Amino acid sequence: MNVLTRAAAGLGLAALLASPAVAQNKWDLPTPYPDGNFHTKNIVQFAEDVKAATGGSLQITVHANQSLIKHPDIKNAVRSGTVPAGELLVSRLANESPIFEVDSVPFLASSYDASKKLYAAQKPILEKKLGEQGLMLLFSVAWPPQGIFAKQELDTLADLKGVKFRAYSKSTERVAQLAGMVPVQIEASDIATAFATGRVGAMITSPSTGTDSKVWDFLSHYYDTQAWLPRNMVIVNKAAFDKLSDAEKQAVLEAAKKAEERGWEMSAVETKEKTDLLAKNGIKVTAPSEDMKKGFAEIGATMTAEWEKAAGEDGKAILDAYRN
Numbered sequence: 272m273n274v275l276t277r278a279a280a281g282l283g284l285a286a287l288l289a290s291p292a293v294a295q296n297k298w299d300l301p302t303p304y305p306d307g308n309f310h311t312k313n314i315v316q317f318a319e320d321v322k323a324a325t326g327g328s329l330q331i332t333v334h335a336n337q338s339l340i341k342h343p344d345i346k347n348a349v350r351s352g353t354v355p356a357g358e359l360l361v362s363r364l365a366n367e368s369p370i371f372e373v374d375s376v377p378f379l380a381s382s383y384d385a386s387k388k389l390y391a392a393q394k395p396i397l398e399k400k401l402g403e404q405g406l407m408l409l410f411s412v413a414w415p416p417q418g419i420f421a422k423q424e425l426d427t428l429a430d431l432k433g434v435k436f437r438a439y440s441k442s443t444e445r446v447a448q449l450a451g452m453v454p455v456q457i458e459a460s461d462i463a464t465a466f467a468t469g470r471v472g473a474m475i476t477s478p479s480t481g482t483d484s485k486v487w488d489f490l491s492h493y494y495d496t497q498a499w500l501p502r503n504m505v506i507v508n509k510a511a512f513d514k515l516s517d518a519e520k521q522a523v524l525e526a527a528k529k530a531e532e533r534g535w536e537m538s539a540v541e542t543k544e545k546t547d548l549l550a551k552n553g554i555k556v557t558a559p560s561e562d563m564k565k566g567f568a569e570i571g572a573t574m575t576a577e578w579e580k581a582a583g584e585d586g587k588a589i590l591d592a593y594r595n
Contacts, residue, residue: 296515298331300505302358303342304459306335308483309537310412310503314358317410317505317530324522329515331356337460346506350404355511361397361411361502365441369582370396373589374413375442376578377498378571380593383539386413386500392592396585397504407512409527411504412534415477415542416497419559420490422472428566437465437474440501442574446475449570459483466490478545487552494559495546496567500538505530 300318304311311333318331334340340348345357346364365372373393374380380389390411398408425431432451438444439457447454452473457465462484465471475498486493505527512520550556559567579586 295327296329296519298329298355299334299339300331300356300358301334301340301345301354303337304335305483308479309541310358310534311335313412313530313534313537314505316533317526320526320529321522324526325519329519329522337458342458349506349508350406352508352511356505356507358503358505360440361504362440362442368400369578370400370585372440372442373578375440375499375501376571376574377446378568379499379575381416381497381499383413383500389593390502392589396589401506405509406506407509409505409507410531410534411502412531413500413502413538415479415538415545416500417475417477418496419494420474420476420481420486421492422490424492425494425563426560427562431473434473435471437462437471443475445574446570449573463489478549479541482545482548487554491555493549493554493556494563495556496559498567
């Protein structure tokens, strides 16, 4: 080894000793919703909090708007370890178990306080169901209450009969069926195209998704039915979580707790801001007629009974905890 080589080696060793190495874990976290959506903003803040708390040893990259993985595939991608974590709509998993759709039973819990109480009742069983698949719940945040968007004025529930209706879950499909509509599965990122091409003529969703989609370009009416508050959840592959150091695990869990609290607050603010924005852009925002309220209440009662029967003992335990 010549003098220059020895000197270079010595400098390299000195540099290594002078700056402590930080082992980096890099996670990809796909979400179905656009960058401007409050759920996505909350998750980006969660990722920043984790990075800060771990000194950069765990870095989470958020991939918004189905850019990395499509919504229907996110859960299985996390389960298989294709990605360590991801966000999805809880009720997307209703075909696996009715437990996943209790937050989307119409008029069972139609306020933020009621939704939080229902989540608390569901959470232990939700965590158990996820755990059986090698998954772990990090946090869950409610959407604003769901309302009806339409191209025309609706005086009665019968006005929706035969209309092609955008569905995004098993529950919304069932609402469409009971109201005499034709359900069509459309992801949030495809709403504008679906309406523009005539694939659908109405939908039930939050004011957030309505404004994200700029519904004023193709719709005219919003009926604030406050039918339910569906939730999203951020899940992690348990094996990936277990590989973290104790300090990193604690950082993730603490950031998740903050994200859940912050997300619910953001959702409540979002409800007013986005409903006002709909009106500002020309959407006629109104309460549903008494006939519509009655019709949707009947649909809600039917779906609650159906859900309770399908969910068995776990479902009974959730409803008992929620109602008591």
